[in-house]
Amino acid sequence: MSLPKYVAPAELEGLRTFINSVSPESKADLLTGPDRLEEWCAQNSQCEGAAPADLARLRAFREALRGVLEVNTGSREAGSAWAALEPFAQASGYKMRIDALGSPALEPAGHGAERTIAALLAIVYDAMRRGNWSRLKACRKESCRWAYYDKSKNGSGIWCDMAVCGNRMKAKRRRNRAKSPA
Numbered sequence: 001m002s003l004p005k006y007v008a009p010a011e012l013e014g015l016r017t018f019i020n021s022v023s024p025e026s027k028a029d030l031l032t033g034p035d036r037l038e039e040w041c042a043q044n045s046q047c048e049g050a051a052p053a054d055l056a057r058l059r060a061f062r063e064a065l066r067g068v069l070e071v072n073t074g075s076r077e078a079g080s081a082w083a084a085l086e087p088f089a090q091a092s093g094y095k096m097r098i099d100a101l102g103s104p105a106l107e108p109a110g111h112g113a114e115r116t117i118a119a120l121l122a123i124v125y126d127a128m129r130r131g132n133w134s135r136l137k138a139c140r141k142e143s144c145r146w147a148y149y150d151k152s153k154n155g156s157g158i159w160c161d162m163a164v165c166g167n168r169m170k171a172k173r174r175r176n177r178a179k180s181p182a
């Protein structure tokens with residue numbers, strides 16, 4: 001069975017599902033209450049020790065992450081997006097671990113939200129080093145903004161799904177053109 005086309009490789013998928021824990025379109029949010037947080041944590045390994053008090057901070061971090069994904073679709077200016085993420089990066093702490101095979105890994109320090117944020121930022125760091133960061137994107141359709149992994153050949157996709165958001169935006173542009181006087 002092949003994975004859906006928007007799924008990201010390895011740990012990057014954990015980051016993608018974190019960002020998609022809220023749908024900007026329907027406003028359904030998995031990080032709104034202790035029960036929802038527990039449910040999300042049960043499915044995701046990055047949030048050990050996260051407490052209900054951490055929710056607001058996690059939600060703010062999530063939107064800062066979505067902002068840098070929008071840079072990858074060209075719908076947001078890079079400077080302001082990275083500046084919004086910087087305070088979270090500043091507050092994160094790590095230990096470096098090297099296993100018996102000599103592969104180094106960043107191990108997040110801290111507890112609760114701090115630890116979750118550090119773990120997710122380590123995934124950003126790894127993806128940048130590996131060179132596939134620019135393929136993790138947020139859909140350009142303003143009402144969608146869903147996080148997806150762009151598997152197109154040249155990595156130039158801007159919609160989460162051409163059949164859904166892409167065609168809707170094209171139809172809207174066509175309607176607008178038809179409306180405007182020649």
Ligand SMILES: [Zn+2]
Nearest residue numbers: 139144160165
């Ligand atoms: Zn979309």
